[in-house]
């Protein structure tokens with residue numbers, strides 16, 4: 001199982017992963033939208049709707065849980 005690693009301003013630790021704002025999958029990306037505003041999204045919607053191609057301050061973050069860092073929960077991003 002793939003395990004994420006924390007990266008300041010890019011991959012951050014949270015208590016739970018919200019649902020994607022555009023479908024029923026988990027939405028671990030918190031990102032700036034191309035048309036303005038921010039959203040939570042799955043990888044597919046993050047890649048198709050994001051304003052910036054990389055993570056970072058003002059662009060987007062990938063949220064992960066402690067269980068994912070420990071390898072005890074699925075991580076698909």
Ligand SMILES: [Zn+2]
Pocket residue numbers: 020021022023024025041042043044045
């Ligand atoms: Zn989605």
